[in-house]
Amino acid sequence: MEKVYVNAGDGYDVLIGPGLLAEAGNRVREALGIGGVPENGGTGVKLALFTDTTVGPLYGEAVEKSLKEAGFTVVRYEYPAGEKSKNIETVAHFVEFLAESGMTRKDAVVVLGGGVAGDMGGFAAATFMRGIKFIQIPTSLLAAVDSSVGGKTGVDIPAGKNLMGAFWQPSLVLCDTDVFGSLTEDLLLDGFAEVIKTAAICDSGFFERLEAAAGSGGGPGVLRSILREHAADIVRDCVRIKGHVVENDEREGGLRRILNFGHTMAHAIEKDADYGLSHGKAVAIGMLMVTGASEKRGLSPAGTLDRLTRLISGLGYATSWDAPLETLCEIARSDKKSRGSHIGIVVLEEIGKAAVTDVKTSELADFYRI
Ligand SMILES: NC(=O)c1ccc[n+]([C@@H]2O[C@H](COP(=O)([O-])OP(=O)(O)OC[C@H]3O[C@@H](n4cnc5c(N)ncnc54)[C@H](O)[C@@H]3O)[C@@H](O)[C@H]2O)c1
Structure with a gap:
């Protein structure tokens, strides 16, 4: 499977393909405009890895290792997996964690997970110190083809889903298609x-x-084999299309x-x-x-x-x-x-x-x- 780039229309790249978690460090360096080879002093940039209790144990280590090798200091925050966590309390805790970790405006959030992680991590990045950069590493198919594109971030409130949030675009979306293998x-x-x-x-x-x-179907087993063969192309097509729609109508006035x-x-x-x-x-x-x-x-x-x-x-x-x-x-x-x-x-x-x-x-x- 090839790696493909898509320009999502807002000046950032979406990189899609197998094996990308191991490249996270260097890709994030490029996206944040940090040149050169990391020396003993590192980049001087701190990254807060925001993930959940299912995805963290599966892929957190690989991402953290790659980020550290590229010269970043990494702190990790895990919330209990699932939509129930998508509320302002979780975001407030995480923002508090960013402050306690000594994060500043030059630092960034790296979101590793599905749409819930992306929505909350992006919202926290949009509000901490009035906005710092963030990188999305979508791990659910839904996050890869949909929620990681378009800049909508936010949380659910008792009055309804997604009623509190902000538009905040990532600096990079890194989609490693290998992670789809662990999806139910x-x-x-x-x-x-x-x-x-x-x-x-x-x-x-x-x-x-x-x-x-x-073909003639065969249930979700067919879906798994479609993804094994075509995941990068499918994600690319979805990102390209949604990117185009959103670029022409970010705030949902018409086309979106x-x-x-x-x-x-x-x-x-x-x-x-x-x-x-x-x-x-x-x-x-x-x-x-x-x-x-x-x-x-x-x-x-x-x-x-x-x-x-x-x-x-x-x-x-x-x-x-x-x-x-x-x-x-x-x-x-x-x-x-x-x-x-x-x-x-x-x-x-x-x-x-x-x-x-x-x-x-x-x-x-x-x-x-x-
Ligand atoms: N921002 C947007 O434009 C947008 C668009 C569509 C949906 N959404 C939001 O996305 C959310 C739903 O997304 P979701 O289903 O990805 O939610 P999620 O982040 O909760 O992920 C669903 C479950 O899958 C697990 N998971 C994720 N990646 C995995 C992997 N590779 N292997 C094994 N388990 C994995 C997670 O731990 C979680 O339990 C909703 O809150 C919805 O409102 C946002």
Whole structure:
């Protein structure tokens, strides 16, 4: 597997490929503009490695070793793995830790982990001393293809998910595709739904490559072999596409909204399941629900739903959610982000091209009814 670079559109690079954890030190030096060979005095720069209690024991040592060999002083902070930790208390503890470790504006945060680590580590970097640099080393598929791109950082608050945060771009994203080997089947499915979404909304060629790689299906086992062969290309395509979308609309005024394909119903399904169903699995169902509706209304060409269904069900996702449509629409209407007279629903004008259609909130169930 080759290493590939993508310029994510904000003046920083995303480096993708196998074996990159061992190169972390030198790559971070380059990204921070530190030249020369480390001498006994080192770089004079301190790095705070922010990770969780699952990823830290798996990959923390390798990253720390590489950073130290490149002349950095490294301090490590681990939080209990999982979404439950994604709150302001964890970030406040970490920021306190940065201060206690004597970090200054010239130092940086290195985030090693999934989307939760990236969102919190980035948010801490955005706020400590009013902003220091940070580097992302995504380890979940979801973080690699989605959350590490776009600069959204933040935490959940009791009133809702991701309601507190900041836009803060990393100085480098380093994606070692070898780490996908330790992801569970559930985590793979969770991340791959965003891959399918990205291809479906923006790149028909990419979608066709996914169809070809998936063949006639075979469940998550196929997913693992697809990633073994094509991980770097898949992450690169997703980063390139999301990077382009975000570059043209960082703050979600227009184009960025297409990234929400499948998400209106996905959020409702996640809530209905009391978050017992992962986001990605809910997005897979959401994409099918909205495409069934848009095809029926002539907004998507005939056959679109068939192709999506074949890919999604072939990889082992559930294709429907057992709850009354009215219930899901009621949840969607009460979503804080959807308050107002209309909800923007993303539909496929064709595979590889998305558009937003405004639907009256009061007519949401009519829109989705097939
Ligand atoms: N900022 C954005 O634009 C954006 C976009 C999408 C999602 N998100 C956020 O991302 C979060 C979900 O991301 P996530 O699922 O990566 O969360 P996560 O960081 O909690 O990772 C999920 C689980 O996978 C484990 N894990 C990560 N890498 C692993 C590896 N290589 N091997 C074994 N286990 C590993 C973690 O320890 C954790 O238990 C949500 O909080 C969501 O809001 C943010």
